[in-house]
Amino acid sequence: MTDRVGLTWHPQLAxxxxxxxxxxxxxxxxxxxVFLESRRAQRALRxxxxxxxxxxxxxxxxxxxxxxxxxxxxxxxxxxxDCVRPECWSEHLAFVRGEGVELPHLAAPARTATTIDAxxxxxxxxxxxxxxFPLVENVATLIDPxxxxxxxxxxxxxxxxxxxxxxxxxxHNLYANGVNFGFDPAEVLRxxxxxxxxxxxxxxxxxxxxxxxxxRWLDDHRHDVPDPVYALLEDVGELVPHPVDxxxxxxxxxxxxxxxxxxxxxxxxxxxxxxxxxxxx
Amino acid sequence: xxxxxxxxxxxxxxxxxxxxxxxxxxxxxxEGAGLTADEIxxxxxxxxxxxxxxxxxxxxxxxxxxxxxxxxxxxWRRVTGSRRAx
Numbered sequence: 001m002t003d004r005v006g007l008t009w010h011p012q013l014a015x016x017x018x019x020x021x022x023x024x025x026x027x028x029x030x031x032x033x034v035f036l037e038s039r040r041a042q043r044a045l046r047x048x049x050x051x052x053x054x055x056x057x058x059x060x061x062x063x064x065x066x067x068x069x070x071x072x073x074x075x076x077x078x079x080x081x082d083c084v085r086p087e088c089w090s091e092h093l094a095f096v097r098g099e100g101v102e103l104p105h106l107a108a109p110a111r112t113a114t115t116i117d118a119x120x121x122x123x124x125x126x127x128x129x130x131x132x133f134p135l136v137e138n139v140a141t142l143i144d145p146x147x148x149x150x151x152x153x154x155x156x157x158x159x160x161x162x163x164x165x166x167x168x169x170x171x172h173n174l175y176a177n178g179v180n181f182g183f184d185p186a187e188v189l190r191x192x193x194x195x196x197x198x199x200x201x202x203x204x205x206x207x208x209x210x211x212x213x214x215x216r217w218l219d220d221h222r223h224d225v226p227d228p229v230y231a232l233l234e235d236v237g238e239l240v241p242h243p244v245d246x247x248x249x250x251x252x253x254x255x256x257x258x259x260x261x262x263x264x265x266x267x268x269x270x271x272x273x274x275x276x277x278x279x280x281x
Numbered sequence: 282x283x284x285x286x287x288x289x290x291x292x293x294x295x296x297x298x299x300x301x302x303x304x305x306x307x308x309x310x311x312e313g314a315g316l317t318a319d320e321i322x323x324x325x326x327x328x329x330x331x332x333x334x335x336x337x338x339x340x341x342x343x344x345x346x347x348x349x350x351x352x353x354x355x356x357w358r359r360v361t362g363s364r365r366a367x
Binding site for chain 1: 282283285286287289290291292293294295323324326327328330331333334335337338342343346
């Protein structure tokens with residue numbers, strides 16, 4: 001069993017990542033902004049993919065939507081995947097637009113039977129266009145998604161029952177939603193089919209306060225991974241029967257690179273502890 | 282929930298004027314947007330704290346994204362109406 005640990009690719013981290021290859025097993029690349037649109041950038045990414053395992057992580061398709069995903073967006077992803085040949089690709093269980101309105105960030109869908117069916121259709125179309133199902137990632141939300149009829153856990157498990165797409169489980173998103181809406185993320189983790197979990201995201205966040213004084217936890221990718229998220233990662237090591245890839249997402253307020261490497265080491269240690277628990281149970 | 286519902290929620294997140302009108306009279310604004318009776322009931326129960334915070338973060342993301350795009354690219358997208366503006 002070989003679990004792997006890596007981090008999100010950023011141009012400002014590129015030199016440090018390549019200089020620390022012995023401690024970084026893989027990188028995850030967000031293609032929007034450069035790689036989807038530039039053939040030259042795609043060829044550069046293909047070169048990188050020969051040096052280090054690369055996965056593609058989309059943020060713009062809006063697959064968890066009652067709207068059909070745009071063909072031209074899927075065509076972009078198909079061309080990118082065909083050029084780069086990443087190990088896998090992934091997208092969020094979010095909607096990012098409505099009729100005439102583009103959201104600048106991911107929005108959690110209403111958790112209903114309608115959005116499950118529509119998401120499954122979008123995932124099937126994405127798989128046909130790109131040649132493989134994306135891994136699907138749970139999203140963090142500050143708002144209880146309007147119109148929801150079931151919990152996040154029920155919605156996700158019902159979706160997984162209707163699609164062949166496997167899971168990119170973001171443990172910080174799970175933690176944030178647990179803090180914000182009063183559920184135990186470890187319980188939800190145990191309810192997700194462990195054989196469908198392929199990739200793990202780790203990240204950090206911070207408290208935000210409303211005008212009423214109520215506080216919630218924001219997934220901002222600008223802070224260190226909090227301790228409870230490492231505890232969830234240990235649970236993953238115990239529960240998931242196959243090797244997993246773990247990706248540290250850090251998108252700003254970058255600390256010295258050595259501190260990111262320390263977080264990767266801590267992730268490996270948490271996974272090892274979980275694997276040990278699994279072996280002894 | 283329909284695409285119209287999703288569009289309405291998306292606009293609530295990013296359209297300050299609509300959001301203020303909605304917070305003053307949720308049912309009337311939702312009805313004016315053509316939502317069904319079930320959908321109107323759903324948005325009347327909206328998590329108002331979450332709406333405030335989500336809207337704040339969406340606005341921060343919008344500003345950050347706008348600032349991170351080089352001025353020449355912003356101009357070109359404005360002129361061409363590029364669909365790749367995201």
